[in-house]
Amino acid sequence: MAPPEVFTIADIRAAATANLDPKWAQYLNEGAMDLITVKSNEAAYDRYRIMPRILRDVTEVDTSTTIFGSKVTMPFGFSPAAMHCLAHPDGEVATSRAAAKAGIAMGLSHWATKSLEEVIAAGKEISSGNPYGLQTSSANQKKYIVELLRRAGEAGYKALLLTVDAPAIGRRLNELRNGIELPPGLKFPNIAYDPKSFRDTKRETNSTFDSFIPWVAGVTPPHMEIWLKGVYTPEDVALAACYPCIRGIIVSNHGGRQLDGAPATLEALPDCAAAVRAINASRAPEQKLFLGIDGGIRRGTDIFKALALGADFCFAGRLPIWGLAYDGQRGVDRLLELLRDELEMCMRLAGCKSLADIGPESLAVVEGGVPGLIRRLPKL
Numbered sequence: 001m002a003p004p005e006v007f008t009i010a011d012i013r014a015a016a017t018a019n020l021d022p023k024w025a026q027y028l029n030e031g032a033m034d035l036i037t038v039k040s041n042e043a044a045y046d047r048y049r050i051m052p053r054i055l056r057d058v059t060e061v062d063t064s065t066t067i068f069g070s071k072v073t074m075p076f077g078f079s080p081a082a083m084h085c086l087a088h089p090d091g092e093v094a095t096s097r098a099a100a101k102a103g104i105a106m107g108l109s110h111w112a113t114k115s116l117e118e119v120i121a122a123g124k125e126i127s128s129g130n131p132y133g134l135q136t137s138s139a140n141q142k143k144y145i146v147e148l149l150r151r152a153g154e155a156g157y158k159a160l161l162l163t164v165d166a167p168a169i170g171r172r173l174n175e176l177r178n179g180i181e182l183p184p185g186l187k188f189p190n191i192a193y194d195p196k197s198f199r200d201t202k203r204e205t206n207s208t209f210d211s212f213i214p215w216v217a218g219v220t221p222p223h224m225e226i227w228l229k230g231v232y233t234p235e236d237v238a239l240a241a242c243y244p245c246i247r248g249i250i251v252s253n254h255g256g257r258q259l260d261g262a263p264a265t266l267e268a269l270p271d272c273a274a275a276v277r278a279i280n281a282s283r284a285p286e287q288k289l290f291l292g293i294d295g296g297i298r299r300g301t302d303i304f305k306a307l308a309l310g311a312d313f314c315f316a317g318r319l320p321i322w323g324l325a326y327d328g329q330r331g332v333d334r335l336l337e338l339l340r341d342e343l344e345m346c347m348r349l350a351g352c353k354s355l356a357d358i359g360p361e362s363l364a365v366v367e368g369g370v371p372g373l374i375r376r377l378p379k380l
Contacts, residue, residue, distance in 0.1 A: 006326065009298045009319065012335055016087070016325035023178045024086045028321055031256035032170035037264065038256030041296030044264035048305050049364045049374050053351025061347045062354045063340065067105050067290070067313050068131035068158040068225055074340055075355060076303055077105030079252070079294040080135035080161055080229075081317030085113035085186050087324035093122045095320045098332035100126035102340070107161050107315065108190075110136040110148065113182075115189040117155050124156070133159035135229065138212050139167050144192045146219050151190075153221030160220050161250070165230025170258035209239060217245035227292070230254060232268045234275035241279045241289055248290035248312075249276070255295055255317055265295035266306065273310025277380075300342025307355060308362045308377075 006012050017025045031038040063074040078099055085091030092114040099106040100123035108119055120132050134152040136145055149160065182188075188195065220226055227248035228240050240246050251272050253262045276291045283289070293306050294315035303314045323332035352358050360377035367373050 006334060007338070009322070009335060009338060012319075012326045012331060012338075013298075013322045015327075016322040016331070019325050020087065026174040026178060027180060028086070028318060028325075030172070030174045031254075031260070032172050032258060033260035035256065036260050037253055037262050038260075040264035040267070041253070041256055042298060043296075044266035045296060045298075045302045045305055047366050048266075048309075049366060050301060050304060050346065050350055051362055051364055051376065052349050053362075056351040056353070058348040058351060058353055060353065061344050063343055063347070065313065065355055068133060070105075070129060070131035070158065072105050072130060073103035074303075074343060075307060075312070076297075076314045076316070076339060076343075078107055078320050079250075079315035079317035080107035080109035080112075080133070081255075081321060082109045082111035083113050083182070083186070084321055084324055086183075087321045088328045090328055091324070092119045094324060094329035095332055096120065096123040096132075097126055098320070098323070098329050098336060099123060100130050101333060102336040103127060103130050104336065105131050105133065105313075107133045107135055107159075108157075110134070110140070110190055111188055112190055113186050113188065116148075116152055116157070120155050120157065131158040133157060133161045133225075133227065135161040135163060137163040137166050138216075139163075142215065145216065147192055148190060149220055149224070153224060157224060159225040159227055159247075160216070161227050161229050162216065163229050163254075165232075165252070165254055165258055170254070170260070172257055209243070213243045213245065217243070220245075227290075229294075230258075231272065232263060234271045237272050237275040238279070241276075244287075246289070248292060250292040250294060250315065251311070252294045252315075265293050266309065269293055269306065269309050269311060276310070300339050300344070301346045303339065303343050304346045304350065304358060305363060307358045308360055310360075 065075045084095055092112045096119045108116055134157045136148055225247040226245050229250040230252050231249045237249055240249055251265050251269050253265055273291055276289055280288050290312045292313040292315055293311040297314055297316045306314050319335055320332050323335040350362055359379055361379040364374035364376045367375055
């Protein structure tokens, strides 16, 4: 039977959840402890209102931008997320084909259920233009990182997305109650050993910026950018910026899977964006520090709001998995079509022809709860 038509990401999520085994639906949809941060990641976007502007020529709207040194069709890409094959047998290969077809960036998790080589090869069969980044964690053992980066460099990945907020795994109650061992027939082909799950990983939790960042820069292929994923505070933005090898930072709380009660990523974004602006003011343009965000993005208007608050680029990890569970690659294709249409519509109605036109003055914040009085944000 053909899947039902969907018109929003919420529709896709509902259809995907209905198709999934309840155990894996809980794993994909939930996070740490009481899900305070999981829920806040989405709710934070509702505090902002978009201010429509009129009598502007928005016949042509340009959503394109550049990331990892490559032009992409919109400022949105797939954040690395583990185990896409839980949602569909084609897993990360189908996700890659959808990303290539749409011309967007894709981050691949170290804990993918397809090999990094076959994932990027599937995308290159469709397009040679969209860029790929590979994720690993600063807690992983160095000997495994060296081999992973060698493979990634040879395969054509353009960035290392280094997770830095996971020296230990958060207390995820659904995982503790249900277990997360891989179903029979699935493996982690990018892990040099054979763990049953990422809770079985061999970790080095004593890595610090002073020792680890210079080391990882020395073993990363020269053509790969290094981005840090899992930054929450301006203090850590400044710390990361001390290392010239760091090209970008992603404000991320691991989808609410690490420290429950941590800020929603959109709540943390403005302070981090201010820190990045101060750093970039003293740098040459070619040394610009880029700022990304993931967590809670469910609409094209959410992308608009994140850009207005200072992000250069937006990521989401759960969305492609929901698309896969809904209808395989076609589900991911549809999801990206919806996001693109919603973003273009939002830009037209807000009077923005290009991403450069989007700024804090495009928003107002609701004060004293929702609904409530709004306060326009000032132009930078």
